[in-house]
Amino acid sequence: MKDYYQILGVRPDAAPDEIKRAYRKLAKQFHPDASKDDPETNRAFQEISEAYAVLSDEESRRQYNSMGHTAFRSAGGQNRSRKSRAKQSGREERKTKDGHCGACEEGQENQAAEEGPPPKSIRLGVTLTLRETLQEVKKEAVYEQKIPCPDCNGTGGEKTKNCPDCLGTGYRRVYETVWGEKRETEIFCSRCHGTGKIPAASCGRCHGTGVLKKIWNLPVRIPAGAYEKLYLPLEEVLDSETLKKELAASGVFEREIYVFILIADEPGFTRKGYHLFTQVTAGYADLVLGGTLRLPTLEGEIEWPIAPGTDCAKRIRLPGRGLPRPVKIGGRGDQYVTLNVRIPRNLTARQKELLAAFQESLSGQSSPASEESKT
């Protein structure tokens, strides 16, 4: 069986434009238009196109080289070139997006997922607490649908009407007496500033905007492992068949609507990506002698043994106690706990005495000179 390099007549280390030139030459030679319905020529043209589709795409060429011809073809690799598929037809492309064409699409899928919902789609923000990311949780998403006002058919009502002072003419006649003589003059109407129109009473229901807001309170079921900026199609997470039907009937699903996950900050926990940072205060004696600390985690407090002589500059790392990560990375982030030392205040005279004695014993011990003089 010929491999793709042989089909195009190029060496396996051929440069991209060498491949392009070879393809163009062969494509011209075997083009179906040039040879009316010769099955042999058509087959050759198919082979050439297939070979070029794989070898012209850097990623699929790399896969092809590492898998070998037979394995690549049986894995459906010849269909994997997104570029060539996209050119072929829209339907084929959709099939690829649905992930029917093997694991290699998965990476690209997730990459797309990180880019956020499609432009012009509607995002309904749903905020979760840190703990709510760990298990499936029921929340409410609110959607404000704009509907045409039924009272004014979306017009907002009459915008203007004729000025009653001037009867829509824009000016009024006034009579004044000049030198004892009555004269009639026309002046601009002050009420309508000479326009003859004044604002009309707009539609009382929509206040002249022509639209009404319909508020949908939508119960949604957010799966465990949600993370910030995760977006889920509303249809998938909506937890009410009745509302699903009502929304569909109201034409809401004509636009793409996503539930967009936000994570609320929580006192005591600092987030950096998927890692959490917390602090805990330990007694001086515990750090010196060793003991057990109680550390707050998303799953509640846990007991954490510390070795004698624990340095408070040391951070405790709790692997997998952070926030859920996207499926692509998997698992959860870590939690890091910073130790603070509790400084006792308002000591009794006795305590001060003991501490001073301890301090004194320590200074004796730590001096190498005195140690040496003993021996």
Ligand SMILES: [Zn+2]
């Ligand atoms: Zn109205």
Ligand SMILES: [Zn+2]
């Ligand atoms: Zn007027």
